[in-house]
Amino acid sequence: MKRYLSVLMAIALLLTLGGCAGTSPASQPAVGSAAASGTQPELQEEPLTLSFATSLYVEESHQVVIDKLLERYKEVAPNVTIEIYGAGYADYWNNVTVEIMAGNEADIMQMYPENVVAFNSLRDGGVFVDMGPYLEGTGLEEKLIGQDACVFDGATLALASYAYGTTGIYYRKSMLEQAGVDPADIRTWEDFKAASAAVTHDQQYAMGILTSSHSFVVSEWVRQLARIPSGGVYFPDGESGPYTAERINVNSDAVKWAAQEWQDYLLVDKYGKPAADKKDSREYFWHGICAFNHDGPWFVGMTQASYPELMEDIGLIAIPNVVYEGKTYKANPWHYPVVCSVSKNCENVDAAMDFLFWMSGTEAQRIIADCGSIPTNREYSGSEEYTDAYPLNSMFTAFMEERYESCVSDPPIPQLQALEQVMIDATQAMFAAGSNVNTTLDEAAGACREIMEQ
Structure with missing residues (x-):
């Protein structure tokens, strides 16, 4: 601040x-x-x-x-x-x-x-x-x-x-097959947690998760979980205006629930392997340390350039739906x-x-x-030419049309960078240090309101 x-x-x-x-x-x-x-x-x-x-x-x-x-x-x-x-x-x-x-x-x-x-x-x-x-x-x-x-x-x-680019979840076919997991069965967050439990053992984890000061420490948690039931982390209703202090949404019940779920996934169940940078979580996936990787279509090109032999072992699923308080919400990652x-x-x-x-x-x-x-x-x-040339990437178009709600972007306001820094600090505290979710997000909401009141 x-x-x-x-x-x-x-x-x-x-x-x-x-x-x-x-x-x-x-x-x-x-x-x-x-x-x-x-x-x-x-x-x-x-x-x-x-x-x-x-x-x-x-x-x-x-x-x-x-x-x-x-x-x-x-x-x-x-x-x-x-x-x-x-x-x-x-x-x-x-x-x-x-x-x-x-x-x-x-x-x-x-x-x-x-x-x-x-x-x-x-x-x-x-x-x-x-x-x-x-x-x-x-x-x-x-x-x-x-x-x-x-x-x-x-x-x-x-x-x-x-x-x-939008995002989905890549998986190693061989690792899921060995664990008896059918990727087609992963439709909800609970399904994803069950699959994560099945592939986690010894020195193998489900997914690399950023816990550093990188902005991805916010964006991945937001895209995969927090923004889905809340409709917006900074502001409700799809990060829509009016962009006023009283509409700050970072400590809403849905966001707090999502933060607790992510913290438990990483620190209690230990399905996630902490990563300092996105390149680290990608390497975990490429080297068979993690079975899943949350990423966008560019990851295909990265894999082809660095580890082309892995291409036959990589599949892609949509970000799972989230069931919150008895209602099912589709993922809404921004494009x-x-x-x-x-x-x-x-x-x-x-x-x-x-x-x-x-x-x-x-x-x-x-x-x-x-x-x-x-x-x-x-x-x-959207052409047949593109689909034939880039079959894996073309799946993202299908996700946006069939599996995802309308994409929700960060609020287009001058204060965004300051709000994001507040959330980077909060997510580091929750997911790296294990701080209390309710207290941390209440404090973050206060800091965000001060920014919006300036």
């Missing part, structure tokens, strides 16, 4: 003393331009460079795909150079904040929908271009999965032009598409939009599919 208030005070001081750099209005798409029509990019007569910031480039699977995209785009638009820079996930967001406050952010910034509104609010008048006029007549609002999550107060501040925003400081907005529109098209989406996530354009990711 103190760290969050210090950041807010620093931002306020910068705005007061230095004014806001780079608030010049963005250019609008020219009539008939590629950005306005959604067709192939127009050829640039003069060479130009666009900077592109992303946290994904440090991951090998994404780096290979992004390099292929830029190589192909150079053939499509020879006079346009895209310069990639960024940092790993942990540092990327702090870097973007500093750059925006200094007025020297990248032309194009890749992020998630829940981050867009927070960063856009860092500068008076907004940081990002309203893409609404560019989208007119393209039909991309309906074609791109997650595009609806890019609209804030009537302005379209990002384009879902890359890929998305968190990777989206791109364009800075109002960008001197070549039309060229930036041309690039993003090209990324959303079938040619680029075929390339993007190799990153392991699911391409956002339904015309490709």
